[in-house]
Amino acid sequence: MHSEVVASRSADQRDSARESRNGNSPQLDAVSLAIIQQLQEDGRRPYAAIGKAVGLSEAAVRQRVQKLLDQGVMQIVAVTDPLTVGFRRQAMVGINVEGDVESIADALTAMSEVEYVVMTAGSFDILAEIVCEDDDHLLDVINKRIRALPGVRSTESFVYLKLKKQTYMWGTR
Amino acid sequence: MHSEVVASRSADQRDSARESRNGNSPQLDAVSLAIIQQLQEDGRRPYAAIGKAVGLSEAAVRQRVQKLLDQGVMQIVAVTDPLTVGFRRQAMVGINVEGDVESIADALTAMSEVEYVVMTAGSFDILAEIVCEDDDHLLDVINKRIRALPGVRSTESFVYLKLKKQTYMWGTR
DNA sequence: ACCACTTCTGCGAAATCCGCAAGCATCGGA
């Protein structure tokens, strides 16, 4: 079903060399990538099956997965579409900031309604995705909590109407 | 460690009645919510442990999880921060459309570089998150592929500088 | 009250997980 990774020693080395050019990222070789890919297809796939797919023993896969989790490189979790799960309002909020952008981003991160915070280049300094119970809650978070942060110059909201796609093939492909 | 769900029968019925007021969402009772919450903390948590936490037998949890997966209500997957995993460019693209918004959204959904597509109310019709190998790839996707779609009136890009938060507590909290 | 349907429980059997140890290869520094 899935293509095998022919993990010859030399291939491994080439790949790890290629990826070590990267900055902060903890060296991720081709085998770890393949493991992550397996777990992106099914987070509960047994270690033995993963090992067969990536060309590693069950014990080695177990060690690597544990390390990837410990390092925070990946996490294995259940994800849902909030709108499908029900009764919630979501929105993306674009924010412009004067002063320290990062401190505002940290303040947003501390809010439980905020699921996603990213600093961007472009006409917004920050994009934040927020998930709320209902319209009142949404309004409250945007107007009372976010706009109240010192340094927030302006905000623009995009209320979600329909989520069309949501995949988790990051880091591979 | 985690609070027990005292799943008395009457409580179940009250909750399922409450949630059946919702529209398309397949009735999700409090127990299923609790199961999802458990799996959001750890996607590999054993069924027996989940059962103990939500007040159900191991087999019952197994059945419900399987159904939730089959129905597409949730998926259990590994997630990573692409920027941490390395060597990739990400951006959010706001798109304005003339004509059928949904068909454009479908076209975006078909692109492998597009990880996230949502139709919104506001100054953009669609928000799409795209993940690329490098700047050239990003430029190519935005200018050659997305702008080339018939009906796309304009686009605005927000290149990611730093991902600050990414959680998966959807559907619960 | 009866039946169809769904869901939960209990229980063996099979598979998986987990820790551990010994052996081996590679890599990098002294």
Place this chain on the structure above:
DNA sequence: TCCGATGCTTGCGGATTTCGCAGAAGTGGT
């Protein structure tokens, strides 16, 4: 060149988990 650190493999048991199935229990409709 030698040595230590790292990472993989094989193998092994025991604990745990998964899985399928049969029976019990609750639900809804007639």
